[in-house]
Amino acid sequence: xxxxxxxxxxxxxxGAADAALKDVTxxxxxxxxxxxxxxxxSGKTTLLRHLxxxxxxxxxxxxxxxxxxxxxxxxxxxxxxxxxxFVMQNPDDQIVTDxxxxxxxxxxxxxGCDQSTMRLRVAEMASFFGIQDWFHREVAELSGGQKxxxxxxxxxxxxxxVLILDEPTSQLDPIAAADFLNTLKKINRxxxxxxxxTEHRTEDVFPAADRVVIMENGRVTALGQPRxxxxxxxxxxxxxxxxxxxxxxxxxxxxQEGACPLTVREGRSWLSRCFPQAPAIPALxxxxxxxxxxxxxxxxxxxxxxxxxxxxxxxxxxxxxxxxGSFFAVVGGNGTGKSTMLKAICGICKxxxxxVRLFGKDLGSYRGKLYEGCLSMLPQDPKCLFVKQTLxxxxxxxxxxxxxxxxAAQLCQVETLLSAHPADLSGGETQRxxxxxxxxSEPRLLLLDEPTKGLDSFFKQxxxxxxxxxxxxxxxxxxxxxxxxxxxxxxxxxxxxxxGQMLTTDTPRRxxxxxxxxxxxxxxxxxxxxxxxxxxxDVVTLLRxxxxxxx
Amino acid sequence: xxxxxxxxxxxxxxxxxxxxxxxxxxxxxxxxxxxxxCIAAAVYYLLxxxxxxxxxxxxxxxxxxxxxxxxxxxxxxxxHVLFTWFGNPYTLEALYYGxxxxxxxxxxxxxxxCYSEVLTSDKFTALFGRVIPALSLVLVMVLRMIPAxxxxxxxxxxxxxxxxxxxxxxxxxxxxxKDGASVLSALTDWALxxxxxxADSMRSRGYGxxxxxxxxxxxxxxxxxxxxxxxxxxxxxxILLGGTGASFTPRLKIDPIGWGLxxxxxxLWIPTLLQIKEVIAWRISISKI
Numbered sequence: 030x031x032x033x034x035x036x037x038x039x040x041x042x043x044g045a046a047d048a049a050l051k052d053v054t055x056x057x058x059x060x061x062x063x064x065x066x067x068x069x070x071s072g073k074t075t076l077l078r079h080l081x082x083x084x085x086x087x088x089x090x091x092x093x094x095x096x097x098x099x100x101x102x103x104x105x106x107x108x109x110x111x112x113x114x115f116v117m118q119n120p121d122d123q124i125v126t127d128x129x130x131x132x133x134x135x136x137x138x139x140x141g142c143d144q145s146t147m148r149l150r151v152a153e154m155a156s157f158f159g160i161q162d163w164f165h166r167e168v169a170e171l172s173g174g175q176k177x178x179x180x181x182x183x184x185x186x187x188x189x190x191v192l193i194l195d196e197p198t199s200q201l202d203p204i205a206a207a208d209f210l211n212t213l214k215k216i217n218r219x220x221x222x223x224x225x226x227t228e229h230r231t232e233d234v235f236p237a238a239d240r241v242v243i244m245e246n247g248r249v250t251a252l253g254q255p256r257x258x259x260x261x262x263x264x265x266x267x268x269x270x271x272x273x274x275x276x277x278x279x280x281x282x283x284x285q286e287g288a289c290p291l292t293v294r295e296g297r298s299w300l301s302r303c304f305p306q307a308p309a310i311p312a313l314x315x316x317x318x319x320x321x322x323x324x325x326x327x328x329x330x331x332x333x334x335x336x337x338x339x340x341x342x343x344x345x346x347x348x349x350x351x352x353x354g355s356f357f358a359v360v361g362g363n364g365t366g367k368s369t370m371l372k373a374i375c376g377i378c379k380x381x382x383x384x385v386r387l388f389g390k391d392l393g394s395y396r397g398k399l400y401e402g403c404l405s406m407l408p409q410d411p412k413c414l415f416v417k418q419t420l421x422x423x424x425x426x427x428x429x430x431x432x433x434x435x436x437a438a439q440l441c442q443v444e445t446l447l448s449a450h451p452a453d454l455s456g457g458e459t460q461r462x463x464x465x466x467x468x469x470s471e472p473r474l475l476l477l478d479e480p481t482k483g484l485d486s487f488f489k490q491x492x493x494x495x496x497x498x499x500x501x502x503x504x505x506x507x508x509x510x511x512x513x514x515x516x517x518x519x520x521x522x523x524x525x526x527x528x529g530q531m532l533t534t535d536t537p538r539r540x541x542x543x544x545x546x547x548x549x550x551x552x553x554x555x556x557x558x559x560x561x562x563x564x565x566x567d568v569v570t571l572l573r574x575x576x577x578x579x580x
Numbered sequence: 581x582x583x584x585x586x587x588x589x590x591x592x593x594x595x596x597x598x599x600x601x602x603x604x605x606x607x608x609x610x611x612x613x614x615x616x617x618c619i620a621a622a623v624y625y626l627l628x629x630x631x632x633x634x635x636x637x638x639x640x641x642x643x644x645x646x647x648x649x650x651x652x653x654x655x656x657x658x659x660h661v662l663f664t665w666f667g668n669p670y671t672l673e674a675l676y677y678g679x680x681x682x683x684x685x686x687x688x689x690x691x692x693x694c695y696s697e698v699l700t701s702d703k704f705t706a707l708f709g710r711v712i713p714a715l716s717l718v719l720v721m722v723l724r725m726i727p728a729x730x731x732x733x734x735x736x737x738x739x740x741x742x743x744x745x746x747x748x749x750x751x752x753x754x755x756x757x758k759d760g761a762s763v764l765s766a767l768t769d770w771a772l773x774x775x776x777x778x779a780d781s782m783r784s785r786g787y788g789x790x791x792x793x794x795x796x797x798x799x800x801x802x803x804x805x806x807x808x809x810x811x812x813x814x815x816x817x818x819i820l821l822g823g824t825g826a827s828f829t830p831r832l833k834i835d836p837i838g839w840g841l842x843x844x845x846x847x848l849w850i851p852t853l854l855q856i857k858e859v860i861a862w863r864i865s866i867s868k869i
Contacts, residue, residue: 083783110786122777126717127724128702134795139786147795169727184785375742400744413739416766426745426762452769467743476742 174205345529361526411463457488651678
């Protein structure tokens with residue numbers, strides 16, 4: 030018997046013209062790992078929230094949802110709380126108490142468990158999730174990844190049968206995200222807990238899922254095993270296809286026969302089968318070096334910085350040159366000092382040794398004029414930039430003329446959102462609106478701190494186009510990012526940051542082509558045959574060229 | 581934080597001790613008791629804070645001197661006039677009274693300093709969670725909100741600085757005030773938004789579905805029961821033995837020192853003695869290895 034059964038569910042938010050969910054019918058089997066995919070606003074979150082009565086939004090609803098044959102609304106709240114676990118996007122706001130141990134016990138307290146049961150369950154969960162080491166810590170001291178793991182653990186302590194997760198890794202860095210998703214897989218495999226997840230980091234989840242649901246405009250448009258769904262998306266030329274993992278995209282775009290590879294490992298062996306002998310054309314022509322120009326937009330020389338007098342050095346002789354008009358990406362692990370470097374560039378952190386030059390002039394010589402047309406920074410959390418009641422008012426705050434505002438809004442594709450409250454915008458919209466605000470000071474150098482965090486592949490694409498457009502107009506963009514795929518696809522130059530220093534800087538193809546671990550999935554799957562294919566498109570091009578060559 | 585034997589005891593023991601120490605410290609004006617309180621509190625404070633504690637003690641000494649010297653300026657009664665200022669008498673009795681008041685203030689501040697080190701928020705809520713469950717949860721949540729609020733405020737201000745909208749960058753005072761107001765409103769918006777998610781997370785985990793229990797991470801051991809009984813007995817003894825009366829103006833009238841003072845000292849030295857005992861036990865056990 031099906032675990033969850035959703036029958037003809039249609040739902041619309043009060044006052045909305047269009048229904049958010051339309052005739053959704055879906056059965057979820059016990060122990061299944063189900064991935065729900067879709068663009069932002071396709072109804073994924075609305076669907077997930079219907080699986081738990083206390084979280085179900087208000088509005089017009091028809092259809093039914095049953096859990097083990099019982100209609101969900103007839104199931105007492107206490108049963109639902111224990112049986113259905115729900116993990117949300119924001120790691121911070123979900124946490125209720127101030128101590129790790131208390132948070133672990135919070136759900137059990139609500140269920141009225143007695144001391145000895147709680148003690149045992151909390152101990153079990155702390156051991157299963159490897160939390161023992163930070164069991165007595167304050168929640169505020171934890172990293173984002175640890176917080177989200179704590180959220181998961183505190184729900185697992187209630188021993189739910191179903192775990193529902195709404196984009197749980199969107200606020201995490203790639204390493205913490207992979208760690209989280211691995212833990213989920215472990216829960217599914219070892220405890221048999223049913224998992225329903227929405228996620229745009231499909232690289233990890235897509236191959237692990239038993240079935241995939243694709244949602245578009247509130248409808249389920251595809252449902253099946255990952256390979257079936259991938260095939261259908263390709264056949265229908267769906268907008269969701271570019272969101273699939275690189276091996277899948279390469280396979281279909283090169284129009285191959287046989288079983289589709291889902292992981293990098295499968296992709297490697299599939300490519301090996303395609304080329305019994307070494308390929309005739311092993312490499313793409315390397316990109317021409319980026320023209321250096323006379324005066325660099327940004328020159329950072331031997332910069333040293335620490336936050337406290339006796340603290341450790343965060344920047345340890347960082348040296349960096351960014352040519353004018355380039356889209357420059359800085360990649361590297363968490364906590365290596367990348368964001369600090371950005372702060373040093375815009376003068377918030379003062380270097381105690383070394384210097385910063387902007388367009389040939391020393392940072393200090395700009396004085397108060399630094400933010401008037403020279404540089405501007407988009408912070409990691411773009412919401413921090415909005416302080417007014419409407420987006421329009423927020424843009425006006427920058428003191429630009431109405432024409433300028435209209436132009437910036439148009440460039441960032443937010444003209445239709447000007448009257449909205451900034452808090453009501455979706456993740457991608459917030460990012461673009463923040464960019465519009467930052468651009469109003471007409472910076473020649475734009476600094477971006479993790480701009481693609483939490484964006485789905487469509488928003489990333491439109492965001493990249495805006496940035497490319499800016500570069501063509503002569504703006505220099507420096508971006509700090511974890512998103513290797515994004516950097517490989519769109520930037521002109523990539524530099525590696527480690528231990529407070531910049532290591533190599535090169536064009537994406539040369540840079541990622543010479544890395545073996547810190548590189549894109551397409552490169553990892555093809556590097557044993559091709560020398561410098563870093564994006565799925567590169568691999569497809571080389572495959573085609575070689576095939577035509579052999580004919 | 582340094583390891584401290586008394587902090588390792590059950591919160592109920594900690595709480596009962598501080599009720600006595602702070603309660604007696606605030607009400608007893610007897611000079612001998614005040615001095616005993618000052619010494620015991622200072623020693624335990626140093627034990628908890630280490631070298632950093634000396635700074636606080638220095639401040640306390642200044643506070644004591646100020647209180648002592650200033651009281652006679654306000655309080656002019658008393659028989660022994662030391663000198664007159666602007667025609668007003670500066671009396672010995674009032675000076676003594678000032679010293680007593682100063683030491684009471686110092687004792688209370690020091691004990692409160694120790695209290696916040698020993699009885700951390702989780703201990704407090706563990707203690708009162710059973711008595712007033714709703715209130716203790718609110719307290720825990722507020723404790724989490726305050727640092728989160730300041731962190732967010734700093735984040736917003738930094739973000740605004742990097743686009744040229746920082747507090748020091750905008751010109752006029754009126755502009756600054758307006759700017760501050762809009763930042764504050766943004767902070768409120770952010771807090772409200774966060775609280776909606778927190779509320780969802782709470783309800784999703786069964787909050788409000790029925791009787792709630794309280795997870796106790798601290799357990800009462802035999803030693804805790806013993807200390808609890810001892811502290812309670814000593815506190816009752818201090819009250820029953822009495823001899824704590826003292827009045828300063830217009831005439832000095834101070835009770836003779838009796839057994840009560842010894843009992844009081846014993847009570848106040850419990851945390852320090854526990855620590856000393858533990859250090860000795862540790863030394864012995866190390867020497868045996």
